Amino acid sequence: MLSKWYYQETAKDNQSTIIILTPGCTEGTMLNQLAAKWNVLLITTINSDIQIRFKAQSPTWVTTSIAPSVYQGYMCLGLLRFYNWTSAYVLVDEGARNYFTNTAKLTLQLMARQYFLHVTFTFNSRKSDFDFTEMLTKMARERRGMYSISPARGSSNFLQFVHTCRDNRT
Numbered sequence: 001m002l003s004k005w006y007y008q009e010t011a012k013d014n015q016s017t018i019i020i021l022t023p024g025c026t027e028g029t030m031l032n033q034l035a036a037k038w039n040v041l042l043i044t045t046i047n048s049d050i051q052i053r054f055k056a057q058s059p060t061w062v063t064t065s066i067a068p069s070v071y072q073g074y075m076c077l078g079l080l081r082f083y084n085w086t087s088a089y090v091l092v093d094e095g096a097r098n099y100f101t102n103t104a105k106l107t108l109q110l111m112a113r114q115y116f117l118h119v120t121f122t123f124n125s126r127k128s129d130f131d132f133t134e135m136l137t138k139m140a141r142e143r144r145g146m147y148s149i150s151p152a153r154g155s156s157n158f159l160q161f162v163h164t165c166r167d168n169r170t
Contacts, residue, residue, distance in 0.1 A: 018038070018040045019041040020034070020042045020043070022043070022044050032057075036057070042060055042062070043062050070106065072102070073106030073109060088117075089120075089139055092120060092121070093122075094123065095127065104149040121135050
C-alpha cells in the first residue's frame with residue numbers, strides 16, 4: 001500500500017517533501033529498505049534495529065529509541081537488577097501492540113537464560129481485563145515485586161484495583 005502510494009502519487013510530484021514517520025512497529029527493517037531505495041527520511045520512535053548502525057544499509061533511518069529493539073530485554077532485566085530485585089512477577093498483555101509482546105518475549109527469554117526467578121502471568125486485554133486478585137495474593141505471601149510489560153491502560157487498571165482494595169479494607 002505504501003509503495004503504491006509512493007509510485008502513483010508522490011513520485012510524480014517533485015514539489016513534495018517525503019518522510020516516513022512511524023511509532024513503534026515491527027516493520028522498521030522493511031520500511032528501511034523502502035526508504036533507502038527511495039532516498040526518503042525514515043524516523044522511527046520506539047522500534048529500531050542493529051542495522052541502523054550501518055549507514056550503507058540504513059542511509060536515511062533515524063530513531064528516537066535509545067537502543068535497538070533486540071536489546072529491550074536486557075534493558076528490562078537491567079532495570080530490575082539495578083534496583084537489586086532477585087525475583088519478580090511478570091505481567092504480560094498478549095493483546096497489546098507488537099512492541100509490548102516482543103519486549104515481553106525478549107525479557108522472559110533473557111530471564112530464563114540468566115536464571116532470574118520469575119513467575120509469569122499472561123492475559124489478553126483485547127478479550128478481557130486482568131484479574132489481579134490471584135497475583136496479588138501470591139505476591140503478598142512471597143514478597144516479590146511485579147513488572148508489567150503492557151500499555152499504560154494495563155498499569156492504570158492495576159493501580160485502580162489496588163486503590164479499590166485499599167478502600168475496601170478500611
